[in-house]
Each structure stands twice: as structure tokens, then as C-alpha cells.
Amino acid sequence: MAIANVIQFEGDPDALVWKSPIEDFNTASQLIVDPTHEAIVIIEGHPEVYGEGRHTIETQNYFGLNAIQRMATGGETPFPCQVYFVNKVHAMDMKWGTREKIVVPDVTYGIMLNLGIRGSLSFVVTDSRKFVEKFTGYRREFRPEEVTEKFRGIISTEVKTSVAQMMIGANIDYVHLAMYLKEIGQILMQPLSQYFEDYGIKLVFFNMETIRSDEDDVAEIKAALSEASAMRIKAKGAADSRAIQGYDWASEKKADILKALATNQTNTVIGGGTGDILNGFVGLVNNGMGVGVAMNGGNPAAPANPAAPGVPTLGVPASAAAGSPLANMFGAQPGMPTQQQPVPTTPAAGHVCPNPNCGQPVQDGWKVCPACGTSLSKPKCPNCGQGVQDGWKVCPACGTPLNKPATCPNCNQPVQDGWKVCPACGTALNQPKPTCPNCSQEVQPGWAACPNCGTKL
Structure with missing residues (x-):
């Protein structure tokens, strides 16, 4: 053993933690720490952190006495010394991803999506002692990739929750989800930063790069978009043709x-x-x-x-x-008897109840079939009023999504007909609108009097 050792970083520059091979060094040994590292010196089980510069290490190991001291301990020094170097450089572009795909409903197209999400993050060690003691342990070497691996479960949980809330709560479909990647990443920074800080790490940025769905899901969405586009093109072509020919x-x-x-x-x-x-x-x-x-x-x-x-x-x-x-x-003259033409009693084709178990004749203007109560009103687009057919996913005239599932008015969670309250937030559903107790005029909460009869509310 040398009279005084010189201890400095000699490991892989990308390593987060590196242990010096020089141990049990004598007192007055020199510790040199460069600006990109901090050193943790453990003497007799007590750690101490050293910043950049030259430091003289005081130990109980004295040159010339080590041999005598080791005789009493079976060849082991009674005053062990260890030095760990912790990298303070920012770890950039560290990749992360969800191991399993998350299942999220697309409220616009009415399908379930299986999403795989990937991204990158950057971090830096801010508390070397906490990082080594709580996160890495006193290992000989610790790589940056191991940080993202240890946080993978936490990252996946937070990402799944945020993406589901964004798609359902904000009513964002898969086609437009890529426009909100930066916003979702910023939302995730706050909860994830707290997890990292507990281990002496600062999360510098968190980035979402890709959100991909299964090929079957994408094909179904593309088919719906293609169908809507084709119907719009056909309708526009027919309208242009009529305009050229001078009629509508x-x-x-x-x-x-x-x-x-x-x-x-x-x-x-x-x-x-x-x-x-x-x-x-x-x-x-x-x-x-x-x-x-x-x-x-x-x-x-x-x-x-x-x-x-x-x-x-x-x-x-x-x-x-x-x-x-x-x-x-027809050549009829005033006063001449003319045979009355019989009035058809059978309705024209298509003017029967659409219920296959009924089939009774109905008349134009009827709202329901008087025989079975089936609704006779044709569905229309809620946006432009264009007539649509059952099963269409979008309006061919304006592209508005059709047959959207009912949602809670408070949290936008999908609900079903007949539910009394929202299972997600407890909001009452299908409540009757308030009316005036005198004239039954529909009123709104907060009104002091009925606008129809003046009755105080």
C-alpha cells in the first residue's frame, strides 16, 4: 500500500455511479473530484459527500501500522474506506414505453382502442447521498438505463390514466390525439417529478413521442372515414351536376x-x-x-x-x-255525369309500419304507429339536419359523428340508458327539468320568478 493514494474518477463517463477500486487507503490520501461528479467517501461506515476539487482524506489507516493492525483482524483492515463517484451530468433522451397496451374507448367512432405508448425523458441527480442510499445501493456501477427501468411501472400507470382522461373527458378521438402529445407530457411532469424527487433525482423533461393502436383498430377508423368522404364527394358531385344543368x-x-x-x-x-x-x-x-x-x-x-x-x-x-x-x-262537360274513380285504399309502397311484427298501413305526418307504438320519425344529423340511416357512423353532409354513446353531463364518462346516477362521479342522470308550480312553464335553476306568469320560485 502506498504512503498516500491519489483517488479520482477513472470509470465509464456514462455511468451514474462508479466505485473506485482503491480501498483501505492511508490517511492524507488525496481525493480529486472533477466538475461533473460528486464523491461519496465512506469511512468506518459513515458517508460524507465531497464536491469538485482536491480533498485530503483523514483515516485511521497509517502507513507502517497496517500490517500490525491486520494481524489482529485476520488480515482485514479495521478501518475500511470506500469512494463512490456520482455523475451530475444530465441523462438525455432516455427511452420509456408501456409494456402492455392500454384499452381506451374512442367515443367518436364507438370502438375500443388498444394503445401502445412510447416516449423519452431527461433527468439529473440532485442529491447524491439520497440517490445512492435509497435508489441504487452501494453497487460498483449503476447505468442510466436502469433508472427508467425501475420507474417503468409508475410511468405506465400515470400515462394510462392521463391518456384515458384526455380521450374520454375531453372527447378527443384517436385521429386527433397526436395533436395533444406535448400537452399530455406537460400534464404528466408534475406527478412524475414528485416520484423522482423522492430518490434525489430531478425530472428535467418528459416527452410523449408516439401513440399507436392495433392495425385492426386503425383499419376500422380508416374505413369509417373513407365511407364518410365518399358520401360527401358523391353528394357534392350530384349537387354540382344539378347546378350545371340548371335545376336543384x-x-x-x-x-x-x-x-x-x-x-x-x-x-x-x-x-x-x-x-x-x-x-x-x-x-x-x-x-x-x-x-x-x-x-x-x-x-x-x-x-x-x-x-x-x-x-x-x-x-x-x-x-x-x-x-x-x-x-x-277528359272531355267532361258541366252537368254531364262522370264516373268517380276509386280511391286506392292500400298505401303506397313503403308507407307501412317499419316494425317487422306489425306491418300496418301508416300515413305521412304520423309520429308513431297507432297499432304497435313504433316511432315513425326518421333519424337526422344533430348538426345539419340531413336525413341519415341507422348504422351510419358519420353524417355524409357535414361529417358530424353519429350514434355517440350517452355521457355524464358532469364528467363525460360513458353511461347507459336507465342509469339513475353516474357510476364515476355520482351525478344524477335523467332528472326532470324544473317547472313553474303555477303554470308548468319550464324554468331554470336560479330564476327568482316565472317569466310566463310571474309566480315567485
């Missing part, structure tokens, strides 16, 4: 109605003379009846047109409409 959707439907009426009346009345029948109905439409037909969903309007005297009501005897264009078209 209403004009096209009007022409279809006239064609159908002409065909039906030709077969019923005379079995021929299609041109005369069509001309008669064109006259009716031009006099104002066509508007009623179009506005009535494609069915003949029941009441006569008051703006066109002489236009008969469908199903009324022709003798009651003598002198009208339709009567003159």
Missing part, C-alpha cells in the same frame, strides 16, 4: 313524382293516353299542386289548392270539379 334536388324530385303519378293514373283510368294524363298533371303542378306534392314527401296532397280554382281534390267525383283543367282534359 327539389326539381329532380318533382319530376320523379310527376312521372310516377302519370304512370299510376294512366293504368287506372284509361290504360293509355299517357301523354294527355301527364299534361293534365303538369298543369296541376304548374297551378300550385306540385308544391304540395313535393312538400308531402312524394304523395298527392289531400286538400284542394285554394290558389287554383277548379283544381279537383284527388278522390273527389269529377262532376264536382266540372270546368276544371282536369275535367276538360
Whole structure:
């Protein structure tokens, strides 16, 4: 053993902790610490931290007496000395990732996503003694990668919670989730920093780099987007075509109605003379009846047109409409008996209850089937009012997502019909709106009086 040892860092510069191989050194040995490290010297079991510079180490080991001292302890020094160097340089771009995929509902597209999340972080050791004693232990070497490995479980839990809250609470779908990666990383900094500080580590930054879902999930979302895009393109193309030809959707439907009426009346009345029948109905439409037909969903309007005297009501005897264009078209003269055409009692195709167990005839304007109570209202887009069909995921006109699951008005947690309270936050669901006790006018919480009758609330 030398009279006085010189102890300094000689290990891997990337190592977080490195133990010097020089032990049991004599008193007056020199410890040299560079600016990127701190040294922890343990003498007789008591640790002491040294910063950068040259330090003289005082021990109970004296040159010339070591041999005598070791004879009494079986060759072991009674005054052991150890030196650990702790790296103070920032550990940059340390990778992390969730071991298992998290399952999160996408409220926009109504599917469950299996997400894998990865990112990076940077940290620096701020309390060398706490870091070595509570986190690494007095090992010969400790690598930066081991820090992220030890914190992997904590990071995964916090990341899963934040991503789920962002998607469900803020109603963010998978397609737009990448826009919020930086924001989610900033949200996670606060809880994760506290965990790191407990072990003498400062979390400098926490970054989320990628959020990926299974290929099946992505394919389902792409299919929904493609379907919506195709429907929008088709609708726009049809509208552009009508604009070029000088007519609109209403004009096209009007022409279809006239064609159908002409065909039906030709077969019923005379079995021929299609041109005369069509001309008669064109006259009716031009006099104002066509508007009623179009506005009535494609069915003949029941009441006569008051703006066109002489236009008969469908199903009324022709003798009651003598002198009208339709009567003159068939050659009917005032006072001549005319055979009344039978009124069809069977509703047009499609005008039956949609319930497969019912099938009773229904009329336009009915809200429900009187036989079975099935709703007859057609679903519409909640944003633009465009008619939609069951099973569509987005509106083809404006792209608004359809069939969104019901959510709690307080925490946006998905809920089901019939639930009385939200299982997540306890908020009451489906509560009746308050009304005035005098006139039953709907009122709002906080109002002092009813705006309809003035009753105090």
C-alpha cells in the first residue's frame, strides 16, 4: 500500500455511479473530484459527500501500522474506506414505453382502442447521498438505463390514466390525439417529478413521442372515414351536376313524382293516353299542386289548392270539379255525369309500419304507429339536419359523428340508458327539468320568478 493514494474518477463517463477500486487507503490520501461528479467517501461506515476539487482524506489507516493492525483482524483492515463517484451530468433522451397496451374507448367512432405508448425523458441527480442510499445501493456501477427501468411501472400507470382522461373527458378521438402529445407530457411532469424527487433525482423533461393502436383498430377508423368522404364527394358531385344543368334536388324530385303519378293514373283510368294524363298533371303542378306534392314527401296532397280554382281534390267525383283543367282534359262537360274513380285504399309502397311484427298501413305526418307504438320519425344529423340511416357512423353532409354513446353531463364518462346516477362521479342522470308550480312553464335553476306568469320560485 502506498504512503498516500491519489483517488479520482477513472470509470465509464456514462455511468451514474462508479466505485473506485482503491480501498483501505492511508490517511492524507488525496481525493480529486472533477466538475461533473460528486464523491461519496465512506469511512468506518459513515458517508460524507465531497464536491469538485482536491480533498485530503483523514483515516485511521497509517502507513507502517497496517500490517500490525491486520494481524489482529485476520488480515482485514479495521478501518475500511470506500469512494463512490456520482455523475451530475444530465441523462438525455432516455427511452420509456408501456409494456402492455392500454384499452381506451374512442367515443367518436364507438370502438375500443388498444394503445401502445412510447416516449423519452431527461433527468439529473440532485442529491447524491439520497440517490445512492435509497435508489441504487452501494453497487460498483449503476447505468442510466436502469433508472427508467425501475420507474417503468409508475410511468405506465400515470400515462394510462392521463391518456384515458384526455380521450374520454375531453372527447378527443384517436385521429386527433397526436395533436395533444406535448400537452399530455406537460400534464404528466408534475406527478412524475414528485416520484423522482423522492430518490434525489430531478425530472428535467418528459416527452410523449408516439401513440399507436392495433392495425385492426386503425383499419376500422380508416374505413369509417373513407365511407364518410365518399358520401360527401358523391353528394357534392350530384349537387354540382344539378347546378350545371340548371335545376336543384327539389326539381329532380318533382319530376320523379310527376312521372310516377302519370304512370299510376294512366293504368287506372284509361290504360293509355299517357301523354294527355301527364299534361293534365303538369298543369296541376304548374297551378300550385306540385308544391304540395313535393312538400308531402312524394304523395298527392289531400286538400284542394285554394290558389287554383277548379283544381279537383284527388278522390273527389269529377262532376264536382266540372270546368276544371282536369275535367276538360277528359272531355267532361258541366252537368254531364262522370264516373268517380276509386280511391286506392292500400298505401303506397313503403308507407307501412317499419316494425317487422306489425306491418300496418301508416300515413305521412304520423309520429308513431297507432297499432304497435313504433316511432315513425326518421333519424337526422344533430348538426345539419340531413336525413341519415341507422348504422351510419358519420353524417355524409357535414361529417358530424353519429350514434355517440350517452355521457355524464358532469364528467363525460360513458353511461347507459336507465342509469339513475353516474357510476364515476355520482351525478344524477335523467332528472326532470324544473317547472313553474303555477303554470308548468319550464324554468331554470336560479330564476327568482316565472317569466310566463310571474309566480315567485
